[in-house]
Amino acid sequence: MSTQPTFVIVGGGLAGAKLAEALRDKDFAGTVILLSQEEHLPYDRPPLSKEHLAGKKSLDGFTVLTRQWYRDHHIDLRLGTEVTAIDRSAKTVSLPDGSTISYDKLALATGSRSRRPPIPGSDADGxxxxxxxxxxxxxxxxxxxxxxxxxxxxxxxxxxxxxxxxxxxxxxxxxxxxxxxxxxxxxxxxxxxxxxxxxxxxxxxxxxxxxxxxxxxxxxxxxxxxxxxxxxxxxxxxxxxGAAPNIEIADAAGLATDSGVLVDASLTTSDPDIVAVGDIAEQDHPVLHHRIRVEHWANALNQPAVAAATMLSKSATYEKLPYFYTDQYDLGMEYVGHATDYAQVVVRGDTAKREFVAFWLGANNTVKAGMNVNIWDVTDAVKALVASGRPVDPELLANPEVGLDSVYA
The missing domain is CATH 3.50.50.60 (FAD/NAD(P)-binding domain)
Structure with missing residues (x-):
C-alpha cells in the first residue's frame, strides 16, 4: 500500500489546473486528484467575453493544460464530477453517487457562478x-x-x-x-x-x-x-x-466564511488541512492590510503556487496586488489595487482622448489603486505606488512630466 499522501483539488478552472501544475513543479510525488464539474478541460475565462466572443480565439487556444499533460504528470483528472460535501473529521469529499474520496490535504477552487436574479421570464429561450x-x-x-x-x-x-x-x-x-x-x-x-x-x-x-x-x-x-x-x-x-462565489460546500463543512471562504496570508482556511484559491478566497491580505475577495483572473493564475507551497507545509504568503484588465473598442485598460473607499481620484493625462492614468487616493493621500488607459509600461510603477503605502503629492501625481517614482509627498 502506498504511503504517499493524497491531495484533492475541487474545481476545474484556471486555479484548479494551475494548482495541480504547481504541486508537480514543487516535486510533490503523491496522488493528485482534480475534480471538475465541467466536461471541458480547465480553461481561462477572460476570453469568453473577449477574444472567443469576437471569434479570434478557439477553446484550444485558452485551455490551460493539454489532456496529455495530465497523463504525463499523473494527475487523476475527473471531468463532469461534482463534489456535494466535505467531511472534515473523516477527511473525505462526497460525490453524487454516494462514494467518497479521502484526502490528506484539500484545495477548494470552486470559482463562482453568474448571479441569476428572480426576474419573471428569465427561464425563457433567448x-x-x-x-x-x-x-x-x-x-x-x-x-x-x-x-x-x-x-x-x-x-x-x-x-x-x-x-x-x-x-x-x-x-x-x-x-x-x-x-x-x-x-x-x-x-x-x-x-x-x-x-x-x-x-x-x-x-x-x-x-x-x-x-x-x-x-x-x-x-x-x-x-x-x-x-x-x-x-x-x-x-x-x-x-x-455579477457573480456569486461557490462557497456552499465550504460553508456546510463549517469552514469560516463571509463573502467568501476566509483564508490567511498563506491561503489556509480555518481548517489547517484545507486551502482556498481564486474567486472564493477572501484573504487577509498582507500588503493591503484588510480582507479582500476579488473575482479576477490574476488571482486564479497566481494564488495556486502559494497554495501548493502551503499544502506542502512550506512557508509562503500571497502578496500580489489585485489586477484586472479590459479591452473595449479602442480602449485598453489595466487596473491595479483595490479602492472601494477613497477620498479623491487624480488623473494624469487626457480623459477625452482616453489616454491617461487614474489614481484613487485615500484620505491620507496614499494610492489605493491605479488604472492606466491606453498608456502602457506604467503598471509596475503603479504597483509600487500602491504597495508603498506612502502619501503622495496630488499635484505631482497629476503632472505627466514628473516620474511616478518622484511623486511622494
Missing part, C-alpha cells in the same frame, strides 16, 4: 448568461445573427459583450440600476468615461432603471419591461449582474 465556454458559444451565435440585444447590467461582462456586439453591428441597449456603468468598481469619474465610450459607439443606456420582467412570446424572450412601464424590444437578452 435569455443568456456568461460563465462557461458553452454559454459564450451561444452568445457567439446570437451576435452572428445580428438584430437587437438587451443587456441587464453595466458591469465588466455587460460592457465587454456590448462592445463585441456593436462591432458586429448588433443594436445594444443596456439597463442598469445605478446612474453610471461600473459605479461600484470605479466610481463616478471613471464610470462616466466608460459611459461616453459606449455612447460614442451607439449603445443605448437606461440608467436608474429596474427590470420588471423579461417579456416572452411563445416561450422565447422578446425584450424587457422596465419598472416605469416602458419596454425594450430585443431578439436576445443577456443578464450580467
Amino acid at each position: 435569455v443568456h448568461y456568461l460563465r462557461t465556454v458553452d454559454e459564450s458559444d451561444a452568445l457567439v451565435d446570437v451576435l452572428a445573427r445580428g438584430g437587437r440585444l438587451a443587456i441587464v447590467g453595466a458591469g465588466w461582462i455587460g460592457l465587454e459583450i456590448a462592445a463585441n456586439a456593436r462591432e458586429k453591428g448588433v443594436d445594444v441597449t443596456i439597463v442598469e440600476a445605478a446612474e453610471l456603468p461600473l459605479l461600484a468598481a470605479l466610481g463616478s469619474e471613471m464610470g462616466a468615461v466608460f459611459a461616453d465610450l459606449h455612447r460614442e459607439h451607439g449603445v443605448d443606456f437606461r440608467f436608474g432603471a429596474k427590470v420588471e420582467a423579461i417579456t416572452v412570446s411563445d416561450g422565447t424572450a422578446t425584450g424587457l419591461r422596465l419598472g416605469d412601464g416602458t419596454t425594450i424590444d430585443a431578439d436576445a437578452v443577456l443578464v450580467a449582474v
Whole structure:
C-alpha cells in the first residue's frame, strides 16, 4: 500500500489546473486528484467575453493544460464530477453517487457562478448568461445573427459583450440600476468615461432603471419591461449582474466564511488541512492590510503556487496586488489595487482622448489603486505606488512630466 499522501483539488478552472501544475513543479510525488464539474478541460475565462466572443480565439487556444499533460504528470483528472460535501473529521469529499474520496490535504477552487436574479421570464429561450465556454458559444451565435440585444447590467461582462456586439453591428441597449456603468468598481469619474465610450459607439443606456420582467412570446424572450412601464424590444437578452462565489460546500463543512471562504496570508482556511484559491478566497491580505475577495483572473493564475507551497507545509504568503484588465473598442485598460473607499481620484493625462492614468487616493493621500488607459509600461510603477503605502503629492501625481517614482509627498 502506498504511503504517499493524497491531495484533492475541487474545481476545474484556471486555479484548479494551475494548482495541480504547481504541486508537480514543487516535486510533490503523491496522488493528485482534480475534480471538475465541467466536461471541458480547465480553461481561462477572460476570453469568453473577449477574444472567443469576437471569434479570434478557439477553446484550444485558452485551455490551460493539454489532456496529455495530465497523463504525463499523473494527475487523476475527473471531468463532469461534482463534489456535494466535505467531511472534515473523516477527511473525505462526497460525490453524487454516494462514494467518497479521502484526502490528506484539500484545495477548494470552486470559482463562482453568474448571479441569476428572480426576474419573471428569465427561464425563457433567448435569455443568456456568461460563465462557461458553452454559454459564450451561444452568445457567439446570437451576435452572428445580428438584430437587437438587451443587456441587464453595466458591469465588466455587460460592457465587454456590448462592445463585441456593436462591432458586429448588433443594436445594444443596456439597463442598469445605478446612474453610471461600473459605479461600484470605479466610481463616478471613471464610470462616466466608460459611459461616453459606449455612447460614442451607439449603445443605448437606461440608467436608474429596474427590470420588471423579461417579456416572452411563445416561450422565447422578446425584450424587457422596465419598472416605469416602458419596454425594450430585443431578439436576445443577456443578464450580467455579477457573480456569486461557490462557497456552499465550504460553508456546510463549517469552514469560516463571509463573502467568501476566509483564508490567511498563506491561503489556509480555518481548517489547517484545507486551502482556498481564486474567486472564493477572501484573504487577509498582507500588503493591503484588510480582507479582500476579488473575482479576477490574476488571482486564479497566481494564488495556486502559494497554495501548493502551503499544502506542502512550506512557508509562503500571497502578496500580489489585485489586477484586472479590459479591452473595449479602442480602449485598453489595466487596473491595479483595490479602492472601494477613497477620498479623491487624480488623473494624469487626457480623459477625452482616453489616454491617461487614474489614481484613487485615500484620505491620507496614499494610492489605493491605479488604472492606466491606453498608456502602457506604467503598471509596475503603479504597483509600487500602491504597495508603498506612502502619501503622495496630488499635484505631482497629476503632472505627466514628473516620474511616478518622484511623486511622494
